[in-house]
Amino acid sequence: xxxxxxxxxxxxxxxxxxxxxxxxxxxxxxxxxxxxxxxxxxxxxxxxxxxxxxxxxxxxxxxxxxxxxxxxxxxxxxxxxxxxxxxxxxxxxxxxxxxxxxxxxxxxxx
Numbered sequence: 001x002x003x004x005x006x007x008x009x010x011x012x013x014x015x016x017x018x019x020x021x022x023x024x025x026x027x028x029x030x031x032x033x034x035x036x037x038x039x040x041x042x043x044x045x046x047x048x049x050x051x052x053x054x055x056x057x058x059x060x061x062x063x064x065x066x067x068x069x070x071x072x073x074x075x076x077x078x079x080x081x082x083x084x085x086x087x088x089x090x091x092x093x094x095x096x097x098x099x100x101x102x103x104x105x106x107x108x109x110x
Contacts, residue, residue, distance in 0.1 A: 010034035
């Protein structure tokens with residue numbers, strides 16, 4: 001059935017079967033989810049329905065959009081005057097000052 005989750009054990013056919021019985025293999029993908037195509041007992045390809053392909057593509061696009069928004073927000077926070085001052089202080093600090101700051105931060109965390 002289309003939309004079948006991929007945590008199940010997919011059907012498997014050899015490359016020869018896929019070539020000689022493509023119509024049957026295609027119907028397996030459309031009706032039952034993924035079909036793994038093997039060659040010399042090793043998985044070489046997976047055939048899925050257009051519906052499943054589109055769902056996977058949308059999921060990837062959604063995740064990429066989310067990551068892009070998270071990156072943009074992080075970049076904006078890094079470019080505030082306070083963040084710039086903090087970076088300037090960190091890069092101009094002496095080893096002793098960095099050590100004290102690290103100890104203070106560790107104590108605050110508990």
